Each structure stands twice: as structure tokens, then as C-alpha cells.
Amino acid sequence: MDQQERSSVEAEGAKERGLVHIWQAGSCSVTPERLPGWSGKTVLQAALGINHGLLLTEGGEVYSFGKLPWKVGLEETCTKSPILENALIGQHVTTVAAGSYHNGAVTESGVVYMWGNNSAGQCAVANQPYLQEPNPISISDSETSPLVSVRILQLACGEEHTLALSLSREIWAWGSGCQLGLITTTFPVTKPQKVEHLAGRVVLQVACGAYHSLALVQCLPAQDMKPIPERCNHCSQLLITMTDKEDHVIISDSHCCPLGVALADSQAENHVSCSSLETLEGKSATGSQSEDCQKTFVEDEPAASESEMTSVLSNNDGQEDSGISSPGNVLFPDKKAVKEYLENLSDDPLNDSQEKSISPSQEEELTACLPGPPGVSTSALNSLVVSCASAVGVRVAATYEAGALSLKKVMNFYGTTPGELGSQSGSPSPGPEGLKDTREEQVKLESMQGKKSSSLVDIREEESEGVSRRLSLPGLLSQVSPRLLRKVGRAKMRTVALTPTYSGEADALLPSLRTEVWSWGKGKEGQLGHGDVLPRLQPLCVKSLDSKEVIQLSAGGHHSLALTAKSQVYSWGSNTFGQLGHLNSPTTVPRLAKVLSVWSTAAGPDYSLFLVDGEDFQPGLYYSGREETRENNSPGNNCTKSPTLLLACSMLGYISTVTAGGDNCLVLVDRNIMGYIASLHELASTERRFYCKLSEIKSRVLRPLLGLDNLGTATTVQQLQDMASRFSKLCYLIGQHGASLSSFLHGIKEAKSLAILKHSSLFLDSYTEYCTSVTNFLVMGGFMILAKPAIDFLGKNQELLQDLAEMKEENIQLVDVLNTLFFLPVRQLHNYARVLLKLATCFEVTSPEYQKLQDSSSCCETLVVHLNRKRKEAEYTLSFWKTFPGKMTDSLRRPDRRLICESSNRGLSLQHAGRFSVNWFILFNDALVHAQFSTHHIFPLSTLWVEALSEEAGNVNGLKITTPEEHFILLSSTPQEKTKWLRAISQAVDQALRGTSDLPPYGSGGNIQRQEPPISRSAKYTFYKDPRLKDATYDGRWLSGKPHGRGILRWADGRIYSGMFRNDQGCCVYATGEVYEGCFLDNMRHGHGLLRSGKLTSSSPSMFIGQWVMDKKTGYGVFDDITRGEKYMGTWQDDLCQGNGVVVTQFGLYYEGAFSNNKMMGTGVLLSEDDTVYEGEFSDDWTLSGKGTLTLPNGDYIEGLFSGEWGSGIKITGTYFKPSLYDSEKDRPKALRKLGILAVPADEKWKAVFEECWHQLGCENPGQGDRWKAWDSIAVALTTNRRQHKDSPELLSRSHTQTLESLEFIPQHVGAFTLEKYENIKKYLIKACDTPLHPLGRLVETLVAVYRMTYVGVGANRRLLQEAVREIKSYLKRIFQLIRFLFPDLPEEGSTIPLLVTETKRRKSFCSGKMDSRSESPEPGYVVTSSGLLLPVLLPRLYPPLFMLYALDNEREEDIYWECVLRLNKQSDTALLIGLQLFIVIPMVSFPNSTTFTPSDKLKVIQQTFEEISQSVLETLQEDFLWSMDDLFPVFLYVVLRARIRNLGSEVHLIEDLMDPYLQHGEQGIMFTTLKWDCFYVLVQERGEVNAAV
Secondary structure (H helix, E strand, O other): OOHHHHHHHHHOOHHHOOEEEEEEOOOOOOOOEEOOOOOOOOEEEEEEOOOEEEEEEOOOOEEEEEEOOOOOOOOOOEEEEEEEOHHHOOOOEEEEEEOOOEEEEEEOOOOEEEEEEOOOOOOOOOOOOEEEEEEEEOOEEOOOOOOEEOOEEEEEEOOOEEEEEEOOOOEEEEEOOHHHOOOOOOOOEEEEEEOHHHOOOOEEEEEEOOOEEEEEEEOOOHHHOOOOOOEOOOOOOEOOEEEEOOOOEEEEOOOOOOOOOOHHHHHHHHOOOHHHHOOOOOOOHHHHHHHHHOOOOOOOOOOOOOEOOEOOOOHHHOOOOOOOOOOOOOOOOOHHHHHHHHHHOOOOOOOHHHHHOOOHHHHHHHOOOOOOOOOOOHHHHHHHHHHHHHHHOHHHHOOHHHHHHHHHHHHHHHOOOOOOOOOOOOOOOOOOOOOOOHHHHHHHHHHOOOOOOOOOOOHHHHHHHOOOOOOOOOOOEEEEOHHHHHHHHOOOOOOOOOOOOOOHHHHHHOOOOOEEEEEEEOOOOOOOOOOOOOOEEEEEEOHHHOOOOEEEEEEOOOEEEEEEOOOOEEEEEOOOOOOOOOOOOOEEEEEEOOOOOEEEEEEOOOEEEEEEOOOOOOOEEEEEEEEEEEEOOEEEEEEOOOOEEOHHHHOOOEEEEEEEEOOEEEEEEEOOOOOHHHHHHHHHHHHHHHHHHHHHHHHHHHHHHHOOOOOOOHHHHHHHHHHHHHHHHHHHHHHHHHHHHHHHHHOOOOHHHOHHHHOHHHHHHHHHHHHHHHHHHHHOOHHHHHHOOOHHHHHHOHHHHHHHHOOOOOOOOHHHHHHHHHOOHHHHHHHHHHHHHHHHOOOOOOOHHHHHHHHHHHHHHHHHHHHHHHHHHHHHHHHHHHHOOOHHHHHHOOOOOOEEEEOOOOOEEEOOOOOOOOOEEEEEOOEEEEEEOOEEEEEEHHHOEEEEOOHHHOOOOEEEEEOOOOEEEEEEOOHHHHHHHHHHHHHHHHHHHHOOOOOOOOOOOOOOOOOOOOOEEEEEEEOOOOOOOOOOEEEEEEEOOEEEEEEEEEOOOOOEEEEEEOOOEEEEEOOOOOEEEEEEEOOEEEEEEEEEEOOOOOOOOEEEEEEEEOOEEEEEEEEEEOOOOEEEEEEEEOOEEEEEEEEEEOOOOEEEEEEEOOEEEEEEEEEOOOOOEEEEEEEEOOEEEEEEEEEOOOOOEEEEEEEEEOOOOOEEEEEEEOOOOOOOHHHOOHHHHOOOOOOOOHHHOOHHHHHHHHHHOOOOEOOEOOHHHHHHHHHHHHHHHHHHHHOOHHHOOHHHHHHHHHOOOOOOOOOOOOHHHHHHHHHHHHHHHHOOOOHHHHHHHHHHHHHHHHHOHHHOOHHHHHHHHHHHHHHHHHHHHHHHHHOOOOOOOOOEOOOOHHHOOOEEOOOOOOEEOOOOOOOHHHEOOHHHHHHHHHHHHHHHHHHHHHHHHOHHHHHHHHHHHHHHOOOOHHHHHHHOOOOOOOOOOOOOOOOOOOHHHHHHHHHHHHHHHHHHHHHHHOOOOOOOHHHHHHHHHHHHHHHOOOOHHHHHHHHHHHOOHHHOOOHHHHHHHHHHHHHHHHHHHOHHHHHHHO
């Protein structure tokens, strides 16, 4: 523990915790004493055996005291002073357990240590009667391979056995006896074995009595439940039988499976004959447990309480509110009768204080059997009789009427009035006057027979009756199981679950209340709770405790205790000394003890201890059981008549733990230092009491209300059911928290471990959800509607309602009482805040505990304010609906809709409205409603934008409202009114965008409202006005009323438009299979877009990318006809090729010229693959018609008139020319030099793409607009896209996210322009172009897409090379214009940036090798050019298609060059140097191996190569030598040859075409000229000379 934690613990008064007090049981006037010889260490846990005890300290040490006969030297003495168990030093024990004469401990690592008496193998060691020291035992799971050690959480020890609860929530047992629950007859069991019957279930706690065992098991989730089988899983007998006799039918569910019951033992001890076993309807351990596990649970409907005169209805079906009471049930008409009955349970009446302590929840348990209307519905009787008649045939049907009447008489008896009380045979106390009719008494007594082992009726009492369990009905049904009769006669209830479905989150974080109690072992005193005295070899579920929410079990010598979350205790087993807390003896089924507000129990051999909540939150301790008395000087034993308060224990302090064992009782007490302990007990006590109150509201108010008919409309019923479900969920959470706090008080009690601190969001969310459902119910007028059908029920119970609602006023309306009652949980939040603040004051202000408690208190208080505000909003909305009733308001009324403000006071009007028009504006939390006379329109707030109009526009008090389909202006009467509406609408829109719950952020002081909602947002909208978009729904991103970003547009006819929307952009899939991606305007393709038609396997696949105008191809575009293998690149008009264009085919044909109506018509140039050229007139596709010139590949040409289709025979009338041999070579291919003249100019291409980018920057025309508005548009685009991808983080990598963040900062560019600013702009452009979320990045991405679309595939034609180069240069020029618009201080093209003196670089001259500081040609980075700025970004993306064109165009030269390189590289270095006229040894110099794209980068590689050659040669000569280019050429040629550079010609031409002009005459230009002419062309054109020289 570090210093900070130590100081915090001391501040809480840790030294005054865990104080041990002990006294001897058997007396109610005790004087607890401190344990003698104890050093004062803080004790966390204590365990008591018959004559000894264990103490576990905070440091994990274990001490023993008392009689320790297994210790050497202590066999006959009693050790009053605790002694340390040295064998456990250093093991850090977390829990201990004590049996009658043996002990166990569990370490932090889950290892079990046992010591003490081992005569029955209870210490898991063979052949040793005693273990003197703690001995570790091995627990391993044999089902795993290799064996895995099992970690243990908890131990429980009995007389001769031990149980261990593992980390996986399974039970392991060892020792002797049937109480082990193992399938074995060999004892002792010294190797721990798993209790297989509970394997797979979640066991929460185990407890051991002397010879019986208990387990608290979590109920199975609803989805894990299995249907009840028709046959027993063990003996295969039918569970329900129907037998056809001569004149009647026998229906029976009296199956009794004998497997698992020790018959000999039970017969010997209890005299139960085999014949009498047949009267036990219940199954034995193995016989019924399978059915028990498969029982379908009904959620959270607590059954009636047990007493000697009362037993609950059959819980097997989980129903409570029945019109039939089982035999022995006492029906109480009111609370007064309940109290009178409780007084009659004891020989002496309850004293005043005890009478007052009876809580409403206890009364609820006792009055839960209140019946519904007497009698059984005819339909239920008919169903039962007809089902029987169908089994026995037509002859039975004849007796239908007689059978129905007889059956109805029996059912009427079971539905007797509440005031009629029955008496039970064998009861020591006579009950009130009951029914006297002999027939009715006989039916009662008969129905007591044949109970299942989970029945709530004492089996010994059944035996004493000695009458047959079967009932004969004359005529039809002579034998019917009482259980079936009760099922048929049960009153119909509205089936609404009052318990939420299984919540893994809550049960994983807090103790579960969905529990079952399982028991096994010896049961001769009824301590198993199954209604009999039979032993059980295997665990069996105690059905009567189902849905009782048991949270703690205690096992005494021969009795058992079960503590529930409602602070009630059920007890069963031996009651010889009144240890069960009541005087109904004997009892074999759980019954309520007469102690209330219990939160911890302990069971001794013949007594019980109950730790209860006192009036001032200080725990009180009640004792019930054996009481030693001395009369006439002779000792004797007596019993307490009722649980007695031990006043002396209340004086000790705050009791946290109570332990019982043997003749001793022990408590652990905490002193209230600085009020910390008192505050903890206050928090726990109030939470437990609050849970009891909520449970009472649920059972006594909410459940009856749900059972009423005519509760209004379906919406009201749904809202009521939703509120009931939320109430039940909150109630369950409160119960869990109360159980958690009870467990917390038993432990170290560190503030940081409080569940409300660790899981605060779980509590706050549950309260918020519940209050939301209540306010929704309130808005719909639910309490007013509910008051009408429930007037009788509410009127009779108004006093009860007022008590529950804590309202003392008189003459209060029922609606107000209900309203207050269901808002009661909000008060508990305030109580949390108050108590947490009290706890915080117990710590130093600087401690983390103080800060955590203070923050949690603040959160609770803030939520209280928030929920109260929500309640006021709901009440304000309800009053609005009352004030303005009508059809319009009924259509607008919704549970979650709240009124914010409305303009009925004419504070708001519509601009340009008619003189007699009526315009009413109502602002809700989700919509703005514009009402006109009897019509209205709803504008969802998620797609509504509001802005205040400037005074310059003339609308001083105007507000502009923008929606996807409408725009209007609202005028307010005053500036104050304008501000009010602007703020209200803005906050409402912001809240609607953030979700339905505007919860305050937990941990902060309040809810921070944004000044205005974002203009970019995600929303869903259905169009209603535009005929082209009518009923279409768009879901995606919006920007100022328009779709902008990623989204999906769905039409009613099934069309889907999905993708990115930017100024109405997206993707549309048509029914014909066509897919369009691009811009839209008014539901028509408009702007730049891509249309794919068909698939590659279809008959007519094609692709068009280009400009659209009103759904038609207009402007420049590229059309790829995949079927014909042709690609058109030119202008369009109304979906037709019109104007200049270029066509290339897969066969190498190239056409450039005019088009008209989709045909080649007019002047054009046609080139074939073999360089044949036709230049002239065309009349159709590939059809020559008119004047022209045909030039052959050898230079001959024909001039004249041509007609015919190319490739099919051409008719020529003209003159053939043979050029002279003396004509210049350059004059021959004159047609080739004219390519591109008839094509579309590069600057006219893709204008729509650039216009779209300018529009994104807020400019109507290129270069015209506000620069800062452009930067704002960029910021909006980045923010919008970041939010859009926030929900899909996989779309953005970490580097991409960092790039977007860096783009939020604009590079500094104002003022004197320097090289540093230029580099910053260059870096910004590189990042901007790397992401398509930036407008420039999207522009570059689109240009790359269209460029590849143009020059890939069929477009990879060598004739298109110059067009491709001109297109790139056009890109550079137009993008540079955009950049200069954003950075106006950037110099113009070709301008030089002034250099500072420090920026002048000294470099070596490549000729002399010496440092030279003379002024050289400006480097590329110093001269501002579009290529130098943008080619590094653009060219790498365009390089593949561009270089392919260069390779195709220079294919012949490349082949010659490569052939020469390969041939010369076969020569040795010496031969090659001599051939190159070099007579010096040249060191190996390699051409740098690097991947570069831009010409400037390639030139730097060449320069680097020259410098390395020069430096290497100079070092070889070791003298100053001035190189000339003539001297350097052979050396450079040698290096080029050895480098084997592929496609050198293509590289040279690419550099030449795209290099900056200012570099041509500098040093790099000279080096490039050397590479081009003196290397490449020498090898290509003069290869003969080089080869000859070599």
C-alpha cells in the first residue's frame, strides 16, 4: 500500500474497524466482551465451530482460538488468546471457514488449506484422523487434459463435509455423507470431486449445516430455459397421466420418481412406507430436479408468504394473483387482518414497537393470495372438459353438462371470498373461523395430498390426514389434480412483464437477484425445505423460494435461513428452540421469520442471529433460539417466543458482521470515526428501504393497474407497459445495489469500491431511462386516462397511495397522487448526492477519494436538476395539448415530443404573408410546425437551418429558415423576440442532432450548449414536394440544406443512389443495369460524371466519362465502346458526337477531325498502323468522300478525290506523286506533324471538373471570388468528411487522420515571399493532394481518373502521345491558377524567388572537382514554375499510362538501342575502353539506382552520375585536371553501357517534353544534352561506328 492510500485509510478510521466482540449464546441479556488477548488488528472475517473460532485479519493472516484438540500440547486446554497459524504466513488468505471441528482457508491465489479433525475425510486427506497444521489440498479438474488446478473463491464447512466454490462457479465437495451431493456410496471422499448436478450453473454461494448443504444459484436466462418434458428423465414415466375408466376419466400429475431418495434411511427415521411414497406427488432429488431446471420462469412475481396457517399458491407456474387458494391458504381482506393474524402466530401478542415495524412489503407477502372475482369463466371450463372428452370418446360427451356443473362447484369453492379462512390440521394455534361445510373441508384436505417435493405443505401433516388425494366428479371427471383445477380457475391477467429481461450487464457488475436455492443432504428435521423429511443425495431446487430474490444463505445445525433482497428472512428446518424466528413447529418448507429489515443472518446449532436496520441506521441484533434458564437451581433449556433485540450489542458500535457457532456468538464492530461508517450504513439502509418501497409500489399499485381493462388507446397501453418495464428494471437495479451495499459492509469498506462510484453510468442511465418513460406517459395524458378505469381501485386505496407517495395533504386529486408516486425515484438520486457528499467530507480535500465522491455527488445532483426540468417540460407540453385540442394536435401528439415555444401570441409571422392568412409556428424538440387554418406542415429539426438576417438586408427582426425543399423568412415583433426564437431554434436543432437525450455530461457541472448548430450534419429526410424526388428518402450528410458527403438516396420504386454527394453528387443504379457516378441537378445528370452501361459479358458494354448537361452528354467527354474496340475523345451535343474529336481503335487506326450527328463528317486525318495517312474529307464513319491526300509509308502520296470505306476498297481519282531523292527528309511525314490540330484543345478538356472545384471553393467563375470564403469552404469540407468517417474509422488510416489534422492550418504566405514560404506551400499541396477529402485532392483524383480512362486500353495508342503531354501541361497551368488564387502572394510562372546570402550553396564543380561558389544557373526550387510545384504531386499518378505511350512511340529506337547495349556488354572492360578510345583505367561507377518520376528528379540523377564519374577519374589521376565535355563523353558512355538502362529513349523524350525551359541552358541542360545525343543517339544512329571500334 502506497503512502497516499495509507493516509486515506487512516483518514477513514481504519484502526477502529473490525473490532471483535464475543459472548455465549443462550441468553437474551448478554454482555459482549472483547476477545481476550487480541492484539487489535483489523479483522475482516470470523468463523466459529463448536468449540473454536478463526479470525482473518486485514493483512491476510489467520488466528485460531478456543479448544484446538488437533494442536500438539493443546489437546485438553482452551486457548482464549488467538494464536497465529504460522503455516499460512505469507499466503495472504482471503476467506476462512470453520466446521464443527475442522477449518479451511482460501488464499489469494485460490489454493485451499485444511486442518483440524479429519475423521470423516473432511480435510481431504486419507488415513489421518487429525491435521495439526494447515495443509494445502489439490483440487484439479479431471475433465481437462492436462489437469488444471481449480481456483477456489469460497469455503463452507459442516460436521463431516466441506464444500468449495470455484472461480468458475462450480461446487467441489469432500468428506462423508449424502450432504456431499456426489454420485457415490463410498465414504470418506478424500479427493475433492465436482458436484456434477450443478455443473454448468452459476453458483453464487454455498453454506453447510451439520449434515445438509445449501447453494445459492443464479437462475438460467430465459433463452436457456427448456420446455418441461412429457416424461421423467430418470424413470421414463409420464409426468401427467389421463386414464379412461368405465364411467369417468382420471387426470393426474402425481408422478413420484423414487430415484435419488435414501428409502431405507427415510423409512427408519421417519416411518414412511412405500405406499405412502405414492402419495407424495413430489419428485425426489434426481426425479424432479431435471424438471425443476427446465421450469419456465415467470418474471418477478413474488409468491405469497409462508406461515403455519398459510402457504403460497403453487409456484410452479409462477402466478400469484389467483382466484383460487390452495388448502391451508388464508385470505386476508386488508392490512388489519394481516396484523391480527401475525399476533395470533405467537403465544404473546406483538408489542407496540413490533407491530409498528410490520412493513407494507410484509403485508404484501401475506396478502398476495387475494383472489380475483369468484368463479371460473365458462371458456376455461369448456376447454378442460372438451379436452378430456376428446380423449375418452363420444360417450363422455354426453355427460358434459353434468361434469361442467360439478366442476364449477369445486372451482367456486377454491374461489371463496377473502374473508373465509380455512384451518389446517396439526396447527398449534387455532385460526380464525373458517368454512364449516364438510364437503368443502374435504376438498381442502384432499388437495393437500400429493404435493411435489417442492410443495409448500408439510409432508408429515399430509400423512396425518389419512385420506385419498383424488377427487371424483360425478358424470365426467371423477379424478382431477388440484393443481390442474387451480390452473384452469386462475383469473386472467394482462400479461405484462414487470421484470426486465435478463441483463448480463447488471448481473455481471452487481449481485444477481434472479436466484434459486438448492439443498441436499439429510432432511429429517425438514432443513432441506422440500416439504418432506427425506434425505437428498443430489441438489434439489427449493421451489417455494423461486422469485423470492434470495441473496444470502445460512445453515445451522438442523435449520436453514434465506435472506432476501427485501430484507426478509425465510426459515425452515428444526424449530425446537424457536430458532426459525416464529413458533410454527415443525416446518419443512420456508416460512417468513417475524423479523423485518434484516440485512445479514447467522445460524448456530440451535439459534439464529438477525442483523437489522435500526431507526438511526445503526444496526440492531436480534436473537432467536435456545435460551438457558435456571429454575430451582437446576439448569434447563427454554426457547425464545419471538426474536429478541440484544440491546447490549447495539451499544458496541456499528456491527458489520455477525457469526454463530457452537455456544458462542461473535460480531465485528466498526467505530464511527468522522461519520464515515455511519454514512455508509445510512446509504445501505436507505437503499434497502427504498427497494422495499418500490417493490410494494410494483405489487400493490402497478400490477393491479396493468390488470385493468379499457386503459385507453394502444399508444397509452404501450406507454404504460413501457413505464412498467422501466420501473421494474430500476427496481431490480436498486435491489441489486442494496445487496451490493450489504456485502460491501462485510468487507474492507473502501470508498473507491462502492458500486455507485465504479458503475455510476449504469445507475444514472437507468434513472434517466425510467424518468423518460414516465414523462412520455405524462405527456400523453396517461395518468388522466388511467384514473378513469381505475377509479374504483384507486379510490379504495387512496390512503395507501398517499402513504407510498409520502403525501400528507388532504383532498388531493388521484392524478396528482399517481404523478407524484411515479416520480418518487428522483428523490433517491438526491439522497445519493447528499450521502456521497457526507462521505466525501470524511477525506482530505486533496485525496482521490474526496474528488471521486465529490464528482459523483455532483453528477447525481446535476441529474436531479435535469430530470426535474424534463418533468416541467412534460407538464408544460401536457397543458399545451389541453389548451389546444383538436385533430391537428392529436396528429402532432407524440410521447417523446416536447413543446419549446409557440407563436400564438403573434410574436412571429411569415414574411409576405397574405392579409387574412393565419400562420402559427410551433417549435417542438424535434420539429418546427407551420400551421395554417386546418393544415400544417412539419419541418424536422435535423434538416433545418436557421440564421439571423443582417440589418443591411432590411429585415431587422428576420430569421431565415432553410429546409431541403423550402426557404422562408420569419419576422418577429421585437429584437428580443427575434433573439429568443433564434436561440430556441438553434438549441433545439443542436439537441436534435446530438440525440434525443440532452443529458448533462457526467462529471461536469452542467450541459454546455453550443452557440449554433453545425451547418454540416448527418440526417435522414423524405422528399415530398419535388415531383422527381417525391417519396424518395435520403440518408447521409448535409450542408446548408443540400446533400453533401456520403449518403444513400432511395426511391419508392426501388432505385438506389449511393455514394458521395457534393453539390448533388452521388451514384445511381438504374433498372437497365446502367450505373452513373457524378453530379446531379434536379434529379438529372448534370456536370461531370461517369456512366457505365452493361457488363463486359453483355452485348453492348460501354463507358462514358465527361460532361453532362440536363441528363445529356454535352461538352467534352471520352466514350469507350468496348464491343467495337473504339474510343472517342471529343465534344458532344445532346448525346451525339458533335464537333472536333479523336477516335482510336484496337487495330491501330487513328482518326482526328470533325464529327456531326455521331458520324465522321467533314475534314479529318486518318492514320493506319503502318503510317499510311489520309488527310481530307469524310462523309461517314471511316468513309472517305471528297478531296484529300493519301500519303504512303515510303513518302509517296496521292492527291485527288476519294470515295469508299477504309479497309473495304477505295475509289481514287487523282495524281500520284513520287518525291525526289533530293527532297528533305523532314518534309516527307508532314501529315504526322499536323496531329492535334483538329483535336479538342487541351485547355477545353475537362472544364466541368475544374468548374466543380471552383464551385467547391465558393467561386462562381474561375478566379472570381472571396479568397477567405474559399478557405472557409475548404475547412467545412475537411470537417464534414472527418465527421463522416468518424463512424467508420477503418476508412481512414492513422496517417490519413494526421494529414487531415495538418491541413487545418493554412501556410503563412502573406508578406515578402521567401523560399521558406514556397516550401511550406509545396508541402501543404502535397498533403492536400494526397487526400480526396480536400477539394484540391479531389480535383487531382478526378484528373487522374479521367487521364487513365483516356489513355489506357484502346487509348494506349502512340499517336496520342503529344495529346497526352499537352493535357498534362494544361492540368499544370489550370491547377496553378487555383493555387495562386488561394495563395495570391505566390509569384507568377517563371518568376525567381530572391535568395538570402546564407542560402547560396557551395558545391563542387564536376569538371575540376574543387569547391566553387560562383553563381550557377538557378536551381529548380528557386524559380516558381507550375511543373516544379505540381509535377511531384501529379506525375507519379499519371506516370504509368504516360510512359506507356512513350514506350510505344519509341519502340523501334528502343529495340535498336537495347540490341546495341546487350552486344557491347559482352565485351570486357579493357576492350570496351579501348573501343571508346579511353586508355586509362576507369574505376567502377554505377548509374544511381533510384525511382524518379519528374524531369527535375531525373536531371538530378544525371548530374549526380557526372559528378561521381569526375570525382573518381580525378582521384585516379591524382592531379589537377580540367575536364571538357569531349573528354568526359567516352567515360559517360561507358557508364551508360554498363548501367543497362531500359527504355532510355522513352526516358530522354519524357524529360525533354516536360522539363522546365530555364533548365535547358544550364549545367543540367548540358548534361542532359550529352546523355541524349552523345549517348543514346550515338548508340542508335551510329551503332556501326561504335561496334567497329570495339
